[in-house]
Amino acid sequence: MGNKKMSTIIMSGGTSGLGRQALLALSSNPVHVILLARNEERAAAVRQEVEQAHQTKGSVIPCDMSSMSSVHDALLCIVNQAEPIDVLVNNAAINTPERQVTADGFETMFATNFLAPFIITQGFLKAVGYGNDPRIINVGGPIKRKPDIDDLNSRQGFAQMAAFESSKAALGLYTAYLHRTLQEENSSVSITGFYPGIMRSNLSSGFKGLIGIGERLIRHTLPGPEESGRFLAKLITTPNLSSQYPGLMYNNNGQEIDVPNADDYALQEALIRRANDMAAPWML
Numbered sequence: 057m058g059n060k061k062m063s064t065i066i067m068s069g070g071t072s073g074l075g076r077q078a079l080l081a082l083s084s085n086p087v088h089v090i091l092l093a094r095n096e097e098r099a100a101a102v103r104q105e106v107e108q109a110h111q112t113k114g115s116v117i118p119c120d121m122s123s124m125s126s127v128h129d130a131l132l133c134i135v136n137q138a139e140p141i142d143v144l145v146n147n148a149a150i151n152t153p154e155r156q157v158t159a160d161g162f163e164t165m166f167a168t169n170f171l172a173p174f175i176i177t178q179g180f181l182k183a184v185g186y187g188n189d190p191r192i193i194n195v196g197g198p199i200k201r202k203p204d205i206d207d208l209n210s211r212q213g214f215a216q217m218a219a220f221e222s223s224k225a226a227l228g229l230y231t232a233y234l235h236r237t238l239q240e241e242n243s244s245v246s247i248t249g250f251y252p253g254i255m256r257s258n259l260s261s262g263f264k265g266l267i268g269i270g271e272r273l274i275r276h277t278l279p280g281p282e283e284s285g286r287f288l289a290k291l292i293t294t295p296n297l298s299s300q301y302p303g304l305m306y307n308n309n310g311q312e313i314d315v316p317n318a319d320d321y322a323l324q325e326a327l328i329r330r331a332n333d334m335a336a337p338w339m340l
Contacts, residue, residue: 064141064187065292066134066180068092068121068173069148071099074195074252077285078145079106083293087112088139092119092130092148092176121148121172124160128338131179135340142187143292144180146173147195149224155214162334163209169223170208174230175335181245183340191297192234192247193288198305199225200316205326208334226327228305228315233324235304246298249305250291251313252284284308 063085069075070091079089079102089106093099096118103114119130134141149169156164162171177192201221204212208226210219231249238245255278287308294300303312317323332339 063143063293064088064090064139065143065145066090066092066141067145067147068119068176069195070145071095071102074255074281074285074288075145075147076102076105077281078147078288078292080109081282081286081289082106082110082112083289085293088115089113090115090117090134092117092121094118094120094126121168122150122158122164124158124162124167124171124175124335124338127172127175128340131176131183131340134179135183138185140185140187141180142189143191143193144177145193145195145288145292146177146227147193147288148172149195151216151220153216155210155219157209161209163211163214163219165219165223166208166210166226169220170226170230171331171335173227174331175338177230177234178335179340186244189296190245192245193250193291194227194231194247195250195252195288196224196228196231196305197251198313198315199228201225202317202320202323203229203327205323205330208330225317226331229317229320229324229327230331232304232315232318233321233328236321248291248297248301248303249315250288251305251307252281252288253308254278255281255284 065087067075070079071093091099096116099116103116106112107114117130117133120126150165152164158164158167199221203222203226234247304318305313305315307313
């Protein structure tokens with residue numbers, strides 16, 4: 057972000073793994089980092105690390121991404137700060153072996169991995185003031201599975217991998233939808249998907265059954281989150297991101313990758329309609 061005096065970054069999922077590594081790899085340009093975090097103690101420790109590493113300002117806003125009321129309250133805190141936001145990074149994700157239902161009635165992975173970032177992003181677009189060169193970065197992957205719009209909460213049958221992929225595929229479809237519509241509207245806001253690849257993480261270690269056994273067997277051979285964290289930091293800080301990375305999604309080598317169903321506008325719009333209905337009580 058060049059020589060700007062201050063840029064404000066909001067990140068979910070910044071207390072460990074990829075998010076933490078990205079924050080530690082930020083350039084030395086002054087930034088204000090706002091962590092949305094459920095574990096406030098761990099977030100406070102990362103905030104201190106970031107402040108010491110970069111001489112930056114850090115803040116923590118309590119936010120349980122599986123609770124839509126908590127997400128709504130976090131958004132209100134952001135709005136009440138009356139501070140322009142330069143970067144929103146939707147990085148938080150969860151992986152559960154059994155079907156769990158939140159207090160709001162949503163399957164936990166769907167709530168955390170898609171519905172919460174949907175509400176936060178819509179709030180960013182509609183109610184939060186933009187800084188210079190505003191951007192949204194959604195962390196996901198090129199998932200081929202199409203979410204079942206009529207069963208986003210996996211009520212008709214739950215399989216861990218299918219439910220996880222469905223939740224992340226929904227985020228990818230939402231990213232594709234915004235990438236297209238923001239360009240059509242000539243918006244100053246850009247959006248970029250980031251695929252960090254397979255790496256050692258709490259997310260990958262959450263799989264059970266044969267997939268979990270396979271992950272544990274090869275875990276020692278998988279890279280840590282450092283390399284992907286460095287490229288995510290680059291996406292956060294690169295000036296005029298959409299001119300240098302105009303595509304929909306990039307991997308940690310800076311290569312543009314294809315996103316399945318990126319051209320399925322009907323599926324995207326059906327998902328957005330359903331998400332708006334589900335999220336309505338907690339939207340700003």
